[in-house]
Ligand SMILES: O=C(O)[C@@H](CO)OP(=O)(O)O
């Protein structure tokens with residue numbers, strides 16, 4: 001039986017050393033699940049609200065636990081998540097905190113899977129989910145909100161699209177990360193790492209494009225399969241309303257110039273993925289860029305859609321983008337995240353499941369990506385909180401979870 005008998009909440013560390021929420025869910029027949037909330041730095045304006053961990057825990061204890069314990073079955077994810085919404089009473093989780101909500105939602109899913117004796121991806125995706133695995137997008141060079149004095153574009157992402165397996169893809173991304181280290185060393189460019197483990201050298205975006213291009217080609221030759229790359233521009237962080245443009249170290253680009261710039265880079269480097277190339281409020285500009293390059297690359301909305309079905313529907317209506325980034329903590333529950341994926345799929349949009357810059361060793365997103373047949377998962381290339389997901393993907397592929 002999956003009736004929830006206890007929910008325990010505590011403060012634990014995330015990868016930036018900040019406090020986050022960990023939830024344990026226990027069930028009548030001894031089922032157990034544990035979930036931890038991640039946390040963003042380049043957060044979208046329309047994301048669900050994360051509260052300070054202590055506050056989120058106190059509010060969830062008071063409001064959510066009485067609606068879950070002895071009331072709801074962990075195996076029924078929609079009931080769990082409806083109870084979280086009812087306990088919260090707002091439309092942005094500012095009552096109990098999206099961090100408490102997502103930790104409990106993920107813990108309940110794992111407890112439900114535990115009772116069934118099934119891997120989480122199977123519980124979430126069912127036995128007819130197919131046999132595809134996502135290609136990991138590995139953050140190799142980065143700046144933006146994730147590192148000071150580095151590139152303006154936030155993430156340069158390796159995409160081993162030709163890899164014959166998840167395992168090969170994961171090792172290819174790690175090799176690209178190492179190759180970029182060597183290129184930087186050859187060029188005498190010292191580099192620390194940003195929040196997600198990407199190299200954060202003080203170089204121009206143009207130089208980062210060149211280095212990525214060289215690195216993926218070298219590693220593709222070594223591994224014997226195609227490796228492309230992509231970007232998370234995090235355009236909302238570059239856009240300045242007062243300047244009415246995108247502020248780069250070497251000047252400001254108008255919206256038209258930004259579209260032209262990104263479309264040019266897609267052509268020049270055969271980019272397979274471009275996330276948030278434009279501001280989070282500019283559906284029209286997204287639509288313009290998608291009309292130009294949407295048949296060659298994924299134009300993905302992260303801050304634009306914030307995993308929210310209403311914002312996604314507005315994007316679908318406007319032909320803005322052709323894919324959505326899925327971050328469960330952006331919207332607060334797994335049910336809401338899966339609803340966004342289902343709406344995307346029904347309208348020909350791809351879904352890319354993603355980590356946050358502040359992460360934990362939680363592996364739920366690896367299972368969610370497999371369960372929902374996502375073509376890509378964005379979860380870094382190196383670093384313990386990133387490899388937790390990557391190694392879990394390898395285990396899933398090996399039927400070892
Ligand atoms: O912008 C993003 O896509 C993410 C993850 O890479 O960053 P953050 O978690 O800081 O929003």
Ligand SMILES: [Mg+2]
Pocket residue numbers: 232234275276302303
């Ligand atoms: Mg993003």
